[in-house]
Amino acid sequence: MRKNTSGPRFKALLEAANISTTGFAKFWGTEAQNVHNWYTRGVPAYRMEEVSRLLSVNSEWLKTGEGHKESPRLHAPASNGDTFDAQSVRGVYTVIDPNDIDLVFFNEKPLTDTGKTHVIEDTDQSIRLLRAQLDQLEIKHSDAICARMIGNSMAERIEDGSIVAIDRGLTQVVDGEIYAIEHDGMLRIKYLHRMPGNGLRLRSHNSAEYPDEIFRAAQLDEQRIHILGWVFWWSTLSKRRPVVPFL
Structure with a gap:
């Protein structure tokens, strides 16, 4: 290494x-x-x-210090003839048609022989969102990624297994907004609030089971707590199919 x-x-x-x-x-x-x-x-x-x-x-x-200093310039041609420069937008994304954006998927995956996890891109998955929706929120297409909600800490707003869309371009904390964070390799979805001294409060929607967590600035670095971005969209499936009466 x-x-x-x-x-x-x-x-x-x-x-x-x-x-x-x-x-x-x-x-x-x-x-x-x-x-x-x-x-x-x-x-x-x-x-x-x-x-x-x-x-x-x-x-x-x-x-x-080895290799090229500049990031590789990747060009993805869109079906409508546009060409997007990945260097200028800090990432790679795919335009399926003029109306859709194909967002890359990130998952929490185990690290070999450590018992820990880390959050990495899953090349086998992706999800499409309307291009207009991202433009309306002024989200750079290359900054938008997807992940899956793990656990019931945000129920009943974001259910376990839901897919969330994350804007990596917005990592500055706006009190009360929902963010995706990586906490020592774990993917977590929480309301965030700023605390004095650059501290951070993590709040769950399901606060009855998951009390607030407060971290001082030094603890954020020690515990490798890193804001991935603002959660701007999520999908939630019903927990059960309704039973039709009188059949």
Whole structure:
């Protein structure tokens, strides 16, 4: 495994973009000291992809200094003749027809021999949403992903097994909105509220069974709590098929 030597490159990228340590930490929702530590220890592996995407560089180059610095430019032709530049929109998406967008699916998957999980793309699944719906909410098509609700903590608003759509472009917390987070490899869907000192409150719709969880800023980093994005759509199936009387 190649050693993570990303610290100096990460620092140089911020300096080139005229982004201060404090400014990046505020945007990321963490303490400036945590970001400062990355200058020497390197960007954490579980945040490498997102930091690379945010700074428009190749994650392998950021991690090891090898390969091309720039992110690969991927072009996906749409059926209506449009061509979309993945570099400019920070991702890859597929246009099925002029009215639909095919969103990539992310799932919580087990890590080999660790007993833990992580959230990664599932290439065997996708879901279509209306292009107009994303445009109405000013969501970049490449920022929209899907995942599945696990558990009943958000019942009866979002039932277990529902599919949710997530805007990765909105990670700043707006109190009372629903967000998808990755918590030490677990995919969780919660109402979020800001707390003093850059802390965070996680609230479940099913609050009778799942009390509020409050994390200080240091705990967010220690427990690898990372906001994936704002949940803007979900599908919920009925729990049972109704019985038709008098048959």
